[in-house]
Amino acid sequence: MIISRKHRYIFFPIPKTGTHSVRQALRESMGEDDLEQVGLFVQKRFPFPEFADITHGHISAREIRPVLGDEVFDDYLKFTFVRNPFDRFVSYCAFMSRGTPHFETSPTAYMKHIIREMRPVNHLLYLPQYSFVVDAEGRLTTDFIGRNETMQASYDQLCQRLGIASRTLDKVNSSKHRPWQEYYDRDLIGWVSELYQKDLEMFDYRFE
Template sequence: MIISHQHRYIFFAVPKTGTHSIRHALRAGMGEQDLEQVGLFVKKRFPFPEFANIQHGHISAREIRPVLGEEVYGSYLKFAFVRNPFDRFVSYCAFMARDTNYMDVAPVQFMKHVIRVLKPVNEMLYRPQHSFLTDADGRLAMDFVGRNETMQASYDEVCRRLGMPSAVLEKVNSSKHRPWQEYYDKELVGWVGELYQKDLEMFDYRFE
C-alpha cells in the first residue's frame, strides 16, 4: 500500500495483480511525507502501531480506514488493480509450485489439489480480491479499479485523475506460465468460479 499526502491518493495493493509494477512507477513521484508498506524487494513499514506485526503491504480498506480517519480516507483517491480470478488462480498455483515441476507435468491435478485438499483459505495470496477493497457492508470502497489486463491504460487513467505524469510500466515479479486458459478443465472452472464468485460478479469477469 502507498499513501501519498502529496498527491492525495491511497493505492491498495491486491496480491497477484501486478502490484509491484504499479509501486515501482508510483515511487518516482512520492514526496517526503508519503508512506509505503511493502515486504518484497523493498522493505518499508507504516508508522502506525496497528500494522507493526504485518510483514507485507497488502492492507485492506477495512483495516486502513479507521487508522487514517474519515477526513483523509474520504478525500483521497482510492484505487487498486484487479485480475481475472481464473488467471490469478493459475498465477497463485505457479507461485506455490515454483520449486517443483507440478505446473509443468500435472498442472490441472495440482490446481485441484490446492483448491480441494490444501484449501489455503487463510493465505493472503489466495484471498478473494474483493476482501481487500470492500467496506464492512461488502460494498466496493474504491474510487477507481483498474484491470491487470489493461494495466497501462488503467494506470494512465489514475495519473490523469491525480494530475500526475504517467510512465511506461515495467514487468516486475511476474510468474512464468502458459496462457491461463490452458490450465483448466470443466470441473476446475466450476470450482474456481465458485471460490471467487463475488470477484467475478463485482469486477465483471468470466472464463473466456
Template sequence: MIISRHRRFIFFAVPKTGTHSVRRALRPHLAEDDLEQVGLFVQKRFPFPELNAIGHGHLSVRQVHPVLGAETFDNYFKFAFVRNPFDRFVSYCAFMSRQTGSFEVAPQAFMRHIVRDAPPWQHVLFRPQHEMLVDAAGRVAMDMLGRVENMQADYDRICGHIGIPSTKLEQVNASRHRPYMEYYDDELRSLVARMYARDFELLGYDADGHADTR
C-alpha cells in the same frame, strides 16, 4: 500499499495483480512524507503500529479505514488493480510451486489439489481480491479499479487522476505460465468460479472471465 499525503491518494496492492510494477512506477513521484508498506524487494513499514505489525503491504480497506479515519479516507483518491480470477489462480499456482515444479509438471492435478484438498485461506496471495477492497458494508470502496487485462491504459488514466506523468510499466515478479485458459477443463472452471464467486460478482468479470468494461 502506498498512501500519498502529497497527492492525496491510496493505492491498494491486491496480490498477483502487478502491484510491484505499479509501486515501481509511483515511487519517483512520492514526497518525503508519503508512506509505503511493502515486504518484497523493498522493506518499508507504516508508522501505524497496528498496520506495521501485519508485516506485508497487502492491506485492506477494513484494516486501513479505522487507522486513517473517515475524513482522510473519504477525501483521498483510492485505486487498485484487479484480475480475471481464473487467470489470477493460475498465476498463484505457478508462483507457489516455483521451487518444486509441481504445477509445471502436472498443472491440473496441482490446481485441483489446491482447490479441493488444501485451500490456503490464511494466505494473503490466495484470498479473494474483493476482501481487500470492500468497506464494512461489503461495498467496493475504490474510486477506480484498473484491470490487469488493460493495465497500461488504466494506469495512464490513474496518473491523470493523481496528477503525475505516466510511464511504461515494467514487468516485475511475474509468474511464468501459458495462457490461463489452457489449464482449465469444465470441472476446474466450476471449482474456481465457485471459490471466487464474489470476486466475479463485485469486480465485474463474467462466467468466462471477461471484464465488464461499460
C-alpha cells in the same frame, strides 16, 4: 499499500495482480511525507503501531480506515488493480509450486489439489480480491479500478486523475506460464467460479 499525502491517494495493491510495476512507477512522484508498506524487493513500513507485526504491504480498506480516520479516508482518491480470477488462480498455483515440478508436470491436477484438498482459505495470496477493498457492509470503497489485462492503459488513466506524469510500466515479478485458459477443465472452472464468485460479479469477469 501507498498513502500519498502529496497527491491525496491510497493505493490498495491486491496480491497476484501484477502491481509491483505500479508501485515502482508511483514511487517516482511520491513526496517526503508519503507512506508505503511493502515487503517484497523493497522493505518499508507504516509508522502505525497497528501494523507493526505485518511484514507485507497488502492492507485492506477495513484495516486502514480506522487508522487514518473517516475524513482522510473519504477525502483521498482510493484505487486498486484487479485481475481475472481464473488467471490469478493459475498465477497463485504456479507461485505455490516454486521449487517443485508439480505445476510444470501436472498443472491441472495440482490446481485441483490446492482448491479441493489444501484449501488455503486464510493464505494472503489466495484471498478473494474484493476482500481488500470493501467496507464492513461489503460495499466497494475504491474510486478507480484498473485492470491487469490493460495495465498500461489503466495506469495512464489513473495518472491523469491524479495529475501526475505517466510512464511505461516495467515488468516486475511476472510469472511464466501458458495462456491461463489452457489449464482448465470443466470441473476446475466450476470450482474456481464458486471460490471467487464475488470477484467475478463485482469486477465483471468470466471465463473467456
